[in-house]
Amino acid sequence: MSSETEVEQIVDKLQDFCDNFVQNHGMEKIHEKTAMVKQEVDSTIAMLKTLEERCQKTTYMLQYARALNVLPDYTRECEDYLSKVVKRDPSIIQGWNLLGETFWKKGDIGAAKDCFQGGLKRKKDKVSLRSLSMVLRQLKADKFGDEQKNVISSVEMAKDAVGMDVEDGMSWYILGNAYLSLFFVTEQNPKVLAMALEAYSKAEKVEKRSTHNPDLHFNRAMAYRYEESYQLALEGLTTADQLDPTWGSPRTKINEIFNYLDKVNDLVEKKGKMKSKRLQNMIKSIKETNLGPYSGGSFTINGKQQKLEYIPLSSLNEGANPEKVIMGKVVCNMADITLVPFTFAIIDHNGDCYAVTVYNLARGKGMIIGDSVAIPEPFMTHHKIEWSLNADSAKKWDFRNIRVDNPIVLIVNGRKLTQEHCGSTIAAMIPSQAS
Known part of the structure; x- marks a missing residue:
């Protein structure tokens, strides 16, 4: 050799x-x-x-x-x-x-x-x-x-x-x-x-x-x-x-x-931790007119008429909900924890509260408490997660979430969002070695 x-x-x-x-x-x-x-x-x-x-x-x-x-x-x-x-x-x-x-x-x-x-x-x-x-x-x-x-x-x-x-x-x-x-x-x-x-x-x-x-x-x-x-x-x-x-x-x-x-689960469960009177006033203020372009049972996309039925949050199926639209008032957001996705919670006219995660949203363009938000054809997931911390204790989370990949489909306070509301961010991958 x-x-x-x-x-x-x-x-x-x-x-x-x-x-x-x-x-x-x-x-x-x-x-x-x-x-x-x-x-x-x-x-x-x-x-x-x-x-x-x-x-x-x-x-x-x-x-x-x-x-x-x-x-x-x-x-x-x-x-x-x-x-x-x-x-x-x-x-x-x-x-x-x-x-x-x-x-x-x-x-x-x-x-x-x-x-x-x-x-x-x-x-x-x-x-x-x-x-x-x-x-x-x-x-x-x-x-x-x-x-x-x-x-x-x-x-x-x-x-x-x-x-x-x-x-x-x-x-x-x-x-x-x-x-x-x-x-x-x-x-x-x-x-x-x-x-x-x-x-x-x-x-x-x-x-x-x-x-x-x-x-x-x-x-x-x-x-x-x-x-x-x-x-x-x-x-x-x-x-x-x-x-x-x-x-x-x-x-x-x-x-x-x-x-x-922890925060999403807590704020959804407690409906943004709002005082009862303010919450009730917010629920009463929800009107179908806030659907904006999505009111009237249909909307136009690529020149074609698309059916769109206004339903309460409780009527959503897990996964995709074609030809449906939901609407609610923002009771809290989590901009202090994460910007991607921008996360907030909405309450509808029945008092049900769901989380919403929005991707591709430009910095500073997030929804604030009191905004009315309509979401067409929402994709809903019921998160039920349990994580053992040790032999004697575990964390549990149970909440429903609506994911929005393109913010321009949203109607906020009766108006459709525009391209200026769209943005992207940079991945934060922290390698332990070159990758």
């Missing part, structure tokens, strides 16, 4: 130790992972040094840098070695990719982009493609619209990476992240969330070690959260927390969901 092959196999063994840690050591060792990986890196580097004099210089520097790159933090030594590798032999695509990852860890996103593009100039490579996808989503936009273009390009890069190897779990995972970002920077379309969830599922299906990636569980949980599948979101965040107990972000997000559900 040549020295070059030997050093490569030594680092391959280290990479496997890190990538398949849970499979090989079990969850019971997860708290020791950081220390054990560091110890393995030190041991590997010691072995490499014994082979340095017998090994071709460029190969040795590449494999030495690979070993250092297993650690999550930036090191100048790793950057120096990889810079020499690509200078000595620019055809080594792995050198460009590793140098890009090193710049990423350093926080130099522009240099990371240059490296991944440098690799792609020489050869189409799945690692370069998916890494460039990741970088494009982090670039600062110079002008309006650039951020959206970057994310769309990010999706295309990730799709190309998957196309090169459909059995690569990491490429599917990166594609899921790209779709999740696309959900936020374009219209917050549930179909895009579904594509993100499908990509995450594919990552786990094609490569078992993906199931032990805390970032995958975290980001998928964020997709579930905006899909309003709260139980699944909490399960995913809990798994991410278990897989990386030192991270912290999953526990923070769990608490945020707890606070959100």
